[in-house]
Amino acid sequence: MNLNLQNHIILISGGAKGIGAAISKTLIEEGAIPVIIDPSPEGQQLVELAHGKALHIPIRLTDEDDTENVIQQAIKKFGKIHGLVNNAGANDGISLENGTPKEFLNSLSKNLLHYYNLAHFALPYLKATKGSIVNISSKTAITGQGGTSGYVAAKGAQLALTREWAAELLPYHIRVNAVIPAEVMTPLYKNWLGTFPDPNSKLKEITDRIPLEKRMTRPEEIASMVVFLLSEKASHITGQHLFVDGGYTHLDRAL
Template sequence: MNLHLQDKVILISGGAKGIGGAISKGLIEEGAIPVIIDPSEKEGKELVELAVGKALHLPWRLFSAEDCEKAVLEAVRAFGRIDGVVNNAGANDGVGLEKGSPEAFAQSIANNLHHYYSLVHFALPELKKSQGAIVNISSKTAVTGQGGTSGYVAAKGAQLALTREWSVELLPYHIRVNAILPAEVYTPMYESWIQTFPNPEEKLAEINHQIPLGKRMTTPEEIASMAIFLLSNRASHITGQHLYVDGGYTHLDRAL
């Protein structure tokens, strides 16, 4: 299936590793031009080399609105257009209700949410021209809870709300907005978390056993496939949706 993404310019926050890296690689394979906003220099360089120069790596974190504006300006300066935005960067930082503080909670939300808004805000004039698409990477924790991570979950829930809000606001411009909710995805960050347990292999087997479809985790490439489809005009009448790519983890009986 031709997704008609040739030479489409897509901004991806956290686009060098894990889910974001898989999305960048998949876009390169489709002939698109990823703008990879991620401080991971080695991985970013490798992706640009894979794209034979038809990619841009911006090696910084989106700590401020100014960082987001600079990323948009660099993308437009390099390629003259923006056709899509993938909001992906963030971290489950463990700022909970008991083990946390109002200050840490506010900072967690800022780190995981504010750049989602700012990147789209500054990219919007270009998205209006291209009638582009926005994909927000959220998390199943926004609907199930997890415990001990209030800031991250509040941000993820807000991302789902913004997906619906933006899909309404941007209807006149034919800009589609959708969200993907991963559950258990074995990324480098996830592996680091697994290694904190006394018996990592046992913990990993326990989690895998709870995933209904195939008793395995979702791969980053499977999340990427959905994101790339949603960015393409093959998804031309899909907007305002929350899509679960999780092997049935969120909704099916895990006793299955």
């Protein structure tokens, strides 16, 4: 499908690995120009894949000034912003029982605050293009997980902000949606599996609970939904939480 995204400038935080990399690659395939905000060197490989029609900003979004600087770099290079994908973050295991208030606050900073900051500083340019925002959340915001209060609080807030921003930005024709993955094989997920004595057995235990096809969701399947939501084909979709999870969150896992 031609999504008419040719030469659209799309910012993606955490756009060099895992789900973010899949989004960047899908945008490149659609002729869009991804701005990959990620300290990982893989971001430069994606620029090469795009034959230079991309920008890698190797920065970790830790404070307000960094975020504003990212927006200004994108504008200096391209002059416009058509879309924003808030994606960066990690399940850091800051729990209620074993975490500390300081660690909880730091987890929110790493997983939530840059979502607001990027949207805030990109907003004047999104207004000019009637652009779109997609927030990547997590099924843990719906189901809970145990042992990860900071991450889950951030993911739940992302869903709330999706609806709040969709309401606030209606006058500017800016659409805001969230995509909610469940079990997706990413580098971080592989690292987590490696903490178990038998990673293959743990993986089978998980996939056996995924209703559709008993398999993990592929990063490319998340990316397809995200890129669709960024496009004019999704022109009347806003304020939505869209699950791409093989039925994991809502279907009976005994099916």
